[in-house]
Amino acid sequence: MTRYDYVIIGGGSSGCVLAARLTEDPDCSVLLIEAGKDISRENAPEEVLSGYPAKAYFNKDFTWPGLQAFLGGTLGNRAETRRTAKYEQARLLGGGSSINGLIANRGAPTDYDRWAEYGGPEWRWEAVLPYFRKLERDLDCDGEYHGKDGPITIRRFPREDWSGFVSAVAGLLQARGYPYIEDQNGEWRDGVMPVTSSIDENEQRVSCALAYLTPSVRQRPNLTILTETMVRRIVFEGRQAVGVEIESGAGPRRIDADEVLLCAGTVHSPAMLIRSGIGRAADLRELGIEVVADRAGVGQNLQEHPAISVSCYLRPAARLKNLNRHHTQVHVRFSSGVEGCAPGDMCLALIARSAWHALGQRIGSLYFWVNNSHSKGHVSLRSTDVRVEPVVDFNMLSDERDRVRLRQAFLFLAEIAHAPELDSVRTKVFPANFSDRVRKVSSPGLWNGIQMRVFSGLLDAAPFLRSWLVDTLVTQGITMQALLSDTAELDRFLDRSVAGVWHPVGTCRMGTEDDRLAVTDGHGRVHGVGRLRVCDASVMPTIPSANTNIPTIMLAEKMADFIKAERKALATA
Ligand SMILES: Cc1cc2nc3c(=O)[nH]c(=O)nc-3n(C[C@H](O)[C@H](O)[C@H](O)COP(=O)(O)OP(=O)(O)OC[C@H]3O[C@@H](n4cnc5c(N)ncnc54)[C@H](O)[C@@H]3O)c2cc1C
The missing domain is CATH 3.30.410.40 (Cholesterol Oxidase; domain 2)
Incomplete structure (x- = not known):
């Protein structure tokens, strides 16, 4: 059976960044698994490539069918009369970056100084700015804030x-x-x-699938990309993650890896953890799931921009x-x-x-x-079946x-x-x-x-x-x-x-191990278990004052460097 150094669950904004950066080391093998369709320069539909994005994000072929969310909170509303609305989350290679509104900004320096209060000094503004620079190729601006040779083209509407x-x-x-x-x-x-956008000189979308998984990256022998493949759960031996179970025509199949990197996004990453036995113990037992780690914060702290x-x-x-x-x-x-x-x-x-x-x-x-924003909601499971969408309650305006x-x-x-x-x-x-x-x-x-x-x-x-x-x-x-x-x-x-702006964050938030509601540490490592990290928008402890794609890419770039450094330290130990 093939074994990988890393298996990445979810080929969205963060998953594509990690796959590209980790395979820069030819000795590091990576499997990237995405539930939705492959997207490359050759096969991308016109509406995905277009610099006008509204046809991409309302095309139901590119989003998770059946995903609904409660938007408004309970404050002015009786709980039983609250309504759900469809909530678009991407389901194709590139994830949100393949269908989103293409608006590309970063947020306030104080946003990241607040992250550092949860995740440590590596998240303060001075420490994240070099990664915002690294990811971009800004066509308009120079100086201390800007990068000129990163994968994501950035420009402003004249x-x-x-x-x-x-x-x-x-x-x-x-x-x-x-x-x-x-x-x-x-x-x-x-x-x-x-508005600052990630649209290139040819008026085309710059997604993580196109900008990070370039033809030459895809040709690396140490990178395998599996699309239209659903991960059902993370497999544990004791408290160590040892791989994933995927759906295949012939029934469930196990794939082994040294470390599992969860990048399924703010809605589906906590759902994956809960399904795999990490969450509030009482909730897990109620669903008949064996408890691997009792972490009450999984799925909590859900935030959006009302x-x-x-x-x-x-x-x-x-x-x-x-x-x-x-x-x-x-x-x-x-x-x-x-x-x-x-x-x-x-x-x-x-x-x-x-x-x-x-x-x-x-x-x-x-x-x-x-x-x-300050209101907080949650994501919870209603079924252990990966095809049944979780409950998503933003509790906005609470x-x-x-x-x-x-x-x-x-x-x-x-x-x-x-x-x-x-x-x-x-x-x-x-x-x-x-x-x-x-x-x-x-x-x-x-x-x-x-x-x-x-x-x-x-x-x-x-x-x-x-x-x-x-x-x-x-x-x-x-x-x-x-x-x-x-x-x-x-x-x-x-x-x-009240509507959202498709900026969900926070459901696997970072924090110290003794912080009861923290799910991961500042390097994405899940508390209470080994060989498992979360590296997507769900680890953000507070919502940045920005559209969330560029902050997510920055976060994934930083996580990739943490992983590389730890791997190097292990090899030389
Ligand atoms: C409609 C829309 C418009 C937006 N507009 C903007 C904007 O203009 N500017 C901006 O900055 N941000 C925008 N965003 C937000 C931004 O795109 C997200 O913050 C970002 O993509 C989050 O990245 P992620 O890696 O955390 O998750 P995602 O990019 O959502 O990636 C998660 C991936 O995991 C896959 N996955 C989930 N579960 C499984 C499973 N069980 N098995 C296999 N694969 C799985 C999904 O299919 C998906 O591809 C928008 C988002 C949406 C949806």
Whole structure:
């Protein structure tokens, strides 16, 4: 039977980085196992390669079917009436980086100084900055913050590409005193900044599958990639991980390795640990799982960025003309000033086009999220069957600071969207709700395209009907007027409509062994067992004030160096 030095579970953002970096050593054998399809420059579908990402993330072929999540918390909602919504998590090589929104930023230096309080000084800002530099090839900026020869291309959306709507809102905010900041990944301060993206010179996505698993990396004899293969569980002998059990046509098959590296993402990594016997002992027993290690923190500490948006029906001249362009063109960093919240804790995205279809082209959105959120939820298992998705409960807005900030954000958005300075670019303003209904019409396909073209034609042709049609068919009776005149009504709307930004982190968080809720140490090693690490976004102890792909890649780059150093030390011992 073949035996590997390392088997990596999950070929997502982090898994691809580890596979590429560890196999730089020709004596180190690695098996990378991914449940979804292979993605390479030759076989990648057009919508995955495109620099316009919204068709990729709403294509159900690229995500875990059946994954649902509770978004809003229980504070303003009775538990039994809470609803779940579909929650997209990638299921293809490259993981999130193959379908995500391509926004590429890093977060605040203080985010990483907080990580160091849990995981040790190797996570403080000065220690992670060299890894942010290592991973990137920044086409626009130089200096102490930037790298020039890493695998991930980074660039900013130039002003001349911004739509009329985005330019008008950015101009309004600048006139109100928010400075223009050229480099989102430079010094951390509030202001209006062009979005930084991982799109290359040819307007194509730069995913970890393409940037790290290059043709020459794939040719390494010490790297094996198995796609469309599901790992069922990690196999233990006593408390030592010895390999994994995969599904195969002929039934379960065991693959042995010296060390197992879990990179299945924030939702599926804790599920894998629990299924394999690591979790709260009482929960494991209830599911009939033999206890390998009693770690109460597995699946806890789930965090996301709670978001809300206000949309505007755009006048024709203010719409995005080049439909290959990315829709999120500008970010605005704000400080809420709410007690206990860090500077730059809020992010506003100015969105030129709200979906790929004709109606989306006519709607601009102001999408605000709490970038330094405090609410915590959990992931738990409902079945030991790997095909049954876990329970995912974000419990968003359960921390009062998040609720206050999102309410404040909504009121600010409403004021901005109605400002007379924007009269020339928009007509109707309405609250947006990222519901399953919206998802359904946003999934790519001919029928959705035809329906949306007919509907948007009607909205353009009959301005007298527009307001009524939007209130009745788009927002289903929820009006700005009603929300702005009654705080209780607004809070109910926030509970119902709060969305995430697909940035789940924290469910296998790092910390010291005597920290009851820590799952891993600062090097990803799982407490209580041997030869097993978690190396993905789930180990982040707190959510960074950033979109999470670049922080995850940084984390995986750093983990790869820890593993290499430990291997070297073992070999010379
Ligand atoms: C729709 C969407 C939009 C996003 N937009 C942005 C953005 O614009 N900018 C940004 O910075 N971040 C964005 N993110 C977040 C970012 O992509 C993630 O933070 C990042 O990809 C996390 O990496 P990961 O390695 O932890 O997990 P993932 O990349 O999710 O990788 C986990 C991998 O493990 C595989 N896997 C899971 N279970 C098993 C199993 N049992 N057997 C085998 N394989 C398994 C999965 O199929 C998946 O490929 C977005 C994410 C999504 C989903």
